[in-house]
Amino acid sequence: MNNFEGFGLSGVLNKSLSKMDYKTPTPIQVQAIPLALKGHDILGSAQTGTGKTAAFSIPLIESLLRSERGSALVLTPTRELAKQVLGVIHDLLGRDSQIKTAFIIGGESMGKQFSQLRANPRIIVGTPGRINDHLKRGSIKLDDTGFLVLDETDRMLDMGFGVQLDKIIKFLPTKRQTLMFSATLPKGIITLSAKYLNNPQRISVGKSNVVAQNIKQEAMHIEQADKYKELILQLHERHGSIIVFVKTKYNADKMAKKLRQDGFTSEGLHGDLRQNRRDKVMKNFRQQNFRILIATDIASRGLDVPHIEHVINYDLPQVAEDYIHRMGRTARAGAKGSALSFVSPQDGRKWHAIERLLNPEAANDHRERPQGKNKARRKPYRGRPESRQKSSDNHGEKRSCKRSKRPATYQAKQGHQGQNSEQCNTEDHAENRTYEHKKKPSSKFIKDRKPKAKKHKTYNKKFSGFKSDGSAPMKRLSKSKSSHKRAA
Numbered sequence: 344m345n346n347f348e349g350f351g352l353s354g355v356l357n358k359s360l361s362k363m364d365y366k367t368p369t370p371i372q373v374q375a376i377p378l379a380l381k382g383h384d385i386l387g388s389a390q391t392g393t394g395k396t397a398a399f400s401i402p403l404i405e406s407l408l409r410s411e412r413g414s415a416l417v418l419t420p421t422r423e424l425a426k427q428v429l430g431v432i433h434d435l436l437g438r439d440s441q442i443k444t445a446f447i448i449g450g451e452s453m454g455k456q457f458s459q460l461r462a463n464p465r466i467i468v469g470t471p472g473r474i475n476d477h478l479k480r481g482s483i484k485l486d487d488t489g490f491l492v493l494d495e496t497d498r499m500l501d502m503g504f505g506v507q508l509d510k511i512i513k514f515l516p517t518k519r520q521t522l523m524f525s526a527t528l529p530k531g532i533i534t535l536s537a538k539y540l541n542n543p544q545r546i547s548v549g550k551s552n553v554v555a556q557n558i559k560q561e562a563m564h565i566e567q568a569d570k571y572k573e574l575i576l577q578l579h580e581r582h583g584s585i586i587v588f589v590k591t592k593y594n595a596d597k598m599a600k601k602l603r604q605d606g607f608t609s610e611g612l613h614g615d616l617r618q619n620r621r622d623k624v625m626k627n628f629r630q631q632n633f634r635i636l637i638a639t640d641i642a643s644r645g646l647d648v649p650h651i652e653h654v655i656n657y658d659l660p661q662v663a664e665d666y667i668h669r670m671g672r673t674a675r676a677g678a679k680g681s682a683l684s685f686v687s688p689q690d691g692r693k694w695h696a697i698e699r700l701l702n703p704e705a706a707n708d709h710r711e712r713p714q715g716k717n718k719a720r721r722k723p724y725r726g727r728p729e730s731r732q733k734s735s736d737n738h739g740e741k742r743s744c745k746r747s748k749r750p751a752t753y754q755a756k757q758g759h760q761g762q763n764s765e766q767c768n769t770e771d772h773a774e775n776r777t778y779e780h781k782k783k784p785s786s787k788f789i790k791d792r793k794p795k796a797k798k799h800k801t802y803n804k805k806f807s808g809f810k811s812d813g814s815a816p817m818k819r820l821s822k823s824k825s826s827h828k829r830a831a
């Protein structure tokens with residue numbers, strides 16, 4: 344199928360598609376749209392940036408246009424992604440559409456959402472926490488919601504969101520069509536998805552768990568203490584918009600500030616910011632009002648900012664799959680991009696997990712084998728166990744809210760004030776697998792500490808060992824002279 348006309352879509356959609364300049368359906372669209380139009384449930388995977396949003400939004404809208412009744416619910420793991428998906432849906436609906444939408448995310452005014460919900464929307468896009476909040480209040484009705492989409496399915500079904508999702512699903516009719524999409528679908532998630540799907544069609548475009556071919560990936564073995572200096576060098580070497588991923592919310596802010604002091608235009612994005620601040624940061628980044636976005640994993644999923652040319656993993660992700668999603672923020676829709684990961688000596692397990700994910704066979708070949716008496720093989724690293732997370736995880740409402748050790752301001756920040764009473768911001772689950780707000784060493788401690796001798800002898804050299812399709816063995820990190828020498 345090399346055009347959209349072949350799908351037999353309504354005039355409205357065809358008109359919108361040509362306005363959006365979508366001439367040829369992407370491979371995931373070619374496969375998903377006809378099956379979804381026939382009413383099948385779908386479990387779909389395709390690389391990042393290859394048009395999954397339209398792959399589910401087109402049949403969703405078409406099914407609503409074909410019937411006077413029924414509505415659709417689209418769930419995403421982050422507020423930013425929900426907003427983006429709603430944008431695509433609005434583009435597809437066109438200006439004068441009779442189909443009303445509601446945007447239900449945390450951190451935004453309940454009043455506005457109440458009035459959107461009272462107007463009988465046929466499409467609801469949102470994040471699970473706030474949707475559950477409305478369900479509890481009885482302000483949202485899902486009993487005629489015959490179309491459910493889970494975007495970034497693996498994140499939606501993982502421990503944090505699974506609980507929320509189960510609660511929502513109870514309100515949906517059992518007879519419905521469910522579409523699930525993601526760029527990564529670990530085996531466990533595929534099994535887990537079965538309980539939400541009815542005889543699904545499995546669509547997989549290209550290899551799963553691979554980074555797009557048009558991304559040049561590099562990794563650099565580097566001491567933790569040398570990372571910032573190297574970052575500055577890298578930022579000077581690169582042109583265009585850059586997204587730098589860090590582990591904690593605290594560091595996202597701190598680094599953005601530091602970079603501004605060092606002469607770069609930079610802003611931080613993380614889940615502790617008020618929603619209007621998050622919106623503003625994203626808007627300014629999209630409009631290229633600043634060049635460097637420092638973000639936690641809240642930005643790793645689905646965000647489509649076509650001008651991002653480089654991704655830098657200042658800290659590796661806590662979960663290997665997020666590596667693929669982070670890489671996917673560049674090289675959107677066939678463009679080119681580059682990605683660099685800083686790998687510190689403490690990152691061994693995380694890095695091996697990423698290697699194993701991208702290239703399981705090769706990773707097995709040089710996997711660490713346990714020595715001595717205890718020959719039990721180490722489990723692959725899949726992030727810190729939930730029970731040991733010290734952060735403000737908002738997985739199950741009750742559990743997470745009770746356990747939260749946040750300062751009092753947390754509740755206000757997360758939208759607990761007044762009528763804005765979402766229980767927890769589950770959508771920030773993406774970044775909550777980390778230790779937050781690390782205590783800064785006191786100034787006394789800094790004074791007393793002996794200055795460390797600079798170590799440059801073993802680390803700090805780039806290698807480009809990945810094949811972009813993740814199929815070739817990855818080179819081991821090389822030991823060679825410092826890139827700081829290069830700078831000198």
Ligand code: AMP
Pocket residue numbers: 364365366367368369372391392393394395396397645646647649675676
């Ligand atoms: P997505 O993976 O849905 O975030 O889409 C990635 C990018 O591809 C977005 O910028 C879309 O606007 C664009 N896109 C999606 N489908 C098409 C298409 N059929 N033709 C041209 N661009 C597309």
